[in-house]
Amino acid sequence: MIHIYPEIDIKIKCNTCKQEFQPNSFHLTGVHVLGSGICPSCKSDELFKELPTSAGLLYPTIIRKSDAKRVDDIPFTNWFIDGLPIAYKNKTNSPVRIEKIVNQTKQKAKLLILNTIDHTYGHCVLNIFNLSYYKSKTDYHLLLLVQRDLLWLVPDGIDEIWVVDIPFSKGGHWFNFLATTVNEEFRKYEQAFLCRSFPQAPDNGFNIEEYSRVKPFPLDEWDKRLGTPTVTFIWRTDRFWKQVLPRWIDNRITRRLFPQLLTKIKSRIRFNWILKFSRNLRKKAPAVDFAVAGMDSRDMKLPDWIKDYRHSSHSDELARKLCQRYAESHLVIGCNGSSLVLPSCHAGAVMNIVPQDGWSVSTGSFFF
Numbered sequence: 001m002i003h004i005y006p007e008i009d010i011k012i013k014c015n016t017c018k019q020e021f022q023p024n025s026f027h028l029t030g031v032h033v034l035g036s037g038i039c040p041s042c043k044s045d046e047l048f049k050e051l052p053t054s055a056g057l058l059y060p061t062i063i064r065k066s067d068a069k070r071v072d073d074i075p076f077t078n079w080f081i082d083g084l085p086i087a088y089k090n091k092t093n094s095p096v097r098i099e100k101i102v103n104q105t106k107q108k109a110k111l112l113i114l115n116t117i118d119h120t121y122g123h124c125v126l127n128i129f130n131l132s133y134y135k136s137k138t139d140y141h142l143l144l145l146v147q148r149d150l151l152w153l154v155p156d157g158i159d160e161i162w163v164v165d166i167p168f169s170k171g172g173h174w175f176n177f178l179a180t181t182v183n184e185e186f187r188k189y190e191q192a193f194l195c196r197s198f199p200q201a202p203d204n205g206f207n208i209e210e211y212s213r214v215k216p217f218p219l220d221e222w223d224k225r226l227g228t229p230t231v232t233f234i235w236r237t238d239r240f241w242k243q244v245l246p247r248w249i250d251n252r253i254t255r256r257l258f259p260q261l262l263t264k265i266k267s268r269i270r271f272n273w274i275l276k277f278s279r280n281l282r283k284k285a286p287a288v289d290f291a292v293a294g295m296d297s298r299d300m301k302l303p304d305w306i307k308d309y310r311h312s313s314h315s316d317e318l319a320r321k322l323c324q325r326y327a328e329s330h331l332v333i334g335c336n337g338s339s340l341v342l343p344s345c346h347a348g349a350v351m352n353i354v355p356q357d358g359w360s361v362s363t364g365s366f367f368f
Helices: 079-089 121-128 148-153 176-186 208-212 252-257 259-284 316-328 338-346 359-365
Strands: 002-005 025-028 033-038 046-050 062-064 098-102 110-115 140-147 160-164 191-194 230-234 289-295 307-311 331-334 349-352
Touching: 025 176, 046 079, 062 079, 110 176, 121 140, 121 148, 121 338, 140 148, 148 160, 148 316, 208 338, 230 259, 230 316, 230 338, 252 259, 259 289, 289 316, 307 316, 316 338, 331 338, 338 349
Parallel strands: 110 140, 110 191, 140 160, 230 289, 230 331, 289 307, 331 349
Antiparallel strands: 002 191, 025 033, 033 046, 046 062, 098 160
């Protein structure tokens, strides 16, 4: 846990005089959670540093207030690091709707905050699983910040839940309203702490049934259930593991000139590949129970013998129904990313088809 009130228990290295100092301001702005302050030695620019929670554990980025430029020593960049200067430059004061669900009214002296807000669905899910550890800290009032589409996954026994109406697409933005609201809240307590949440919880550190309310596939019944081998394919219209059109057709220029046409053609080719795979699988295993799931408009039709779990928008009821399907599946197949996190917690086995440029993040898609 990280102490954030009345003092912030991190150090910032000044980029001017190289001295370390303790920040005096806390900012929970969305996915970016920072401490900030001015170096007391040289009194140069105010610096903002990512706190060691979630992705900030791996990428302790520092920017300066005057121009939002990075002044840390990290020798590379990525989506999270690049996202901080962009978020800072585009700070918004727009109000954020927050639904507060208070389950524990007994006043405690210490507040413990778990922030799961992110711009990626899978990252949010992985952060939520940290609750299994922090729920045991009964001396603290546990406050969970969660985006609305994942409220259904929150287990019982959380002291207080703030359901934050920030869509995943805006989870990386900088919301001043959210930062101010959080600061006002923790000042009601004698002390406040931030959960040092890990981007990937250990698979033996939580019970998925407490979250989804769905019992996972019983591995001891694998052979018994092979009379009807059950396979689910996670279809993603935005991702595939190989190039399906030659470069002279599908390149930066053609994608700019004909974006909708190329997307439609590639989706059709990829979808036909899945249909071909399902037919070949059925020849090898005639009793197979095959299904396709994933975010899709259902414009492309499936044959009657394939169960259709595709959906165009989220609903809590559908999310649990999908978990039930995963839990019935001997095997779930998909292509790298957030869509494999919950299947890997429920299915008998998962096959992750990794694109050539996706190996560095492939293990974050599922649990071992």
